[in-house]
Amino acid sequence: MKITKETILEKDGYRLHILPSKKYKTMNIVAKFKAPLKRDGITERALLPHVLQKATNQHPSVRSFQAAFENLYGTALSSDGSKKGENHVISFRMEVVNESYLNDNEPILEEAFQLFHNVLFDPKTVENGFDPEIVEREKQTLEQKITSIKDDKMSYANLRLMDHMCKGEPYALHVHGYQEDMSSITPESLYTYYQQMIKQDMLDVYVIGDMDEKDVETLTDRYFHRSGSTNEDNDQVSVSKEVQDSSEIIEREEVNQGKLHLGYRTYTKFGDDDYYALQVFNGIFGGFPSSKLFMNVREKHSLAYYAASRFESHKGLLLVFSGVDPKDYDQAKSIILDQMEAMKNGDFTEEQVEETKEQVINQLKETMDNANGLIEVLYHQMLSGIDMPADQLIENIRGVTKEQVVQMAEKIKLDTIYFLTSHEGGEE
Incomplete structure (x- = not known):
């Protein structure tokens, strides 16, 4: 198995990644804007994708904007914000039908590029700012989203764990922004932030599908170039705190089920030699239904409604999530x-190591079978400064030994235990 050939070209204000593949019936265009995580402006960054996806100067009404997508055979646009280590990445994704599958000779791809350009570089403005109605509506939507995190106790417990564990580190910042910032954001101030982002963020553009590479390069040059932008890598190096003593935090809320979340430091990030051992470690520990956490905490002792672990590739964190009855806190x-x-x-078998390696490989293959999943894998690699074909990634996972998994476990340090409970359970 091999990742489709990736051509990376440094362009005027952006970096172009061309991925020719006959596997997909659609063309996928993804634009990723990256900036260092900072408290100042994080709520604007959370709000911007929602505002940009509502109208452009060329399609100023909701109806005409939606019609533009429908006219392109239902071309879809989506966006999200995420943390990659100490950096904030906003992704815009467009999926468009491949024109070679259509009977007529309509230049669908060029029209899609033009529409994408309008969304990113020519959003609807009123005087010196965004459309006030759109901004107000999207502020309300984002506020509801921030509030809903409090209602989803698993997400809320994870947020609070990060607040405590990464206090003083950029990674603790909330990717959805902060409610207290909303009142000070105006259509003008948001537009000022947007102009800064468009000019200063590191921009990577990925195009994947069955294509003529030269045609795609011509289109991206036409619609994505940012004159005046240096596109210098603005990567913020991840902070890796040495753990002296772990802390235990108990917070009380009205919850039906206690949320017991643990945060560990792995001191291993994507691109490190022992990253593959971390993948296998996590699979045995808590990443799959056959894992130790699932089998012991949930199945054997019936102490948890769920118990699992995952790791953050660019920050070097391992997080454990479990939902437990408050009275079972100490035992769980x-x-x-x-x-x-x-x-x-080393209390696990060679057979478990082999089974887990296959599970990790199957998961990776599944991710890369999807166009957006493949782009994520390649973007991870680029952020880490490594360039590795898929078969090499798989070989590295296959090469992990039990001894390496044990060595990985020995590196990992408990940082914070966080328990969200209603009343009983745990001591103050």
Whole structure:
């Protein structure tokens, strides 16, 4: 298996990634804007994708904007914001039908590029700012989203764990922004921030599908060039705190089910030599239904409604999530900590290592079978400064030994135990 050939070209204000592939019946165009995570402006960054997706100067009404997409055979546009280590990435994704599958000779791809250009570089403006109605509506929507995190107790517990564990580090910043910022954001101030983002963010453009590479390069040059932008890499190096003592935080809210979340530091990031051992470690520890957390905390002792772990590739964190009855807090915590000790002691079989490697590989293949998944894998690589074909990634996972998994476990340090509970459970 091999990732489709990726051609990377440094362009005027952006970096172009061309991925020719006959596997997909659609063309996918993805634009990624990256900037260092900062408290100042993070709410504007969370708000911008929603505002940009509502209208352009060429299609100023909701109806004409939607019609522009429908006329392109239902071309779809989506966006999101995410944290990659100490950096904030806004992704815009457009999926458009491949014109070679259509009977007429309509230049669908060029029209899609033009529409994408209008969304990103010519959004609807009123005088010196965005459309006030759109901004007000999207502010309300974002406020609801921020409020809803409080209602989703699993997401809320994870947010609070990060607040405590990464206090003082950019990674603690909330990717959806802050409610208290809303009142000071005006159509003008948001537009000023937008102009700064468009000019200063590192921009990567990915195009994947069955294409003529030269045609695509011509289109991206026409519609994505940013004159005046240097497109210098603005990467903010990830902070890796040395853990002296772990802390235990208990917070009380009205919850039906206690949320017990643990944060560990792995001191391993995407691109490091032992990253593949971390993938296998996580699979055995808590990444799959066959894992130690699932089997011991949930199945064997029936202490958790769910118990799993995942790792943050660019920050070097391992996070454990579990939902437990408040009265079972001490026992559940003890069993989770025991599973980590078991990993450090090599209390797992060679057979488990082999099974988990296959699960990790299958997961990776599944991700790369999807156009957007493949782009994410390649973007991860680029952020880490490594360039590796898929078969090499898979070989690296296959090469992980039990001894390497144990060495990985020994590196991992418990940073914070966080428990969200209604009343009983745990001590103050």
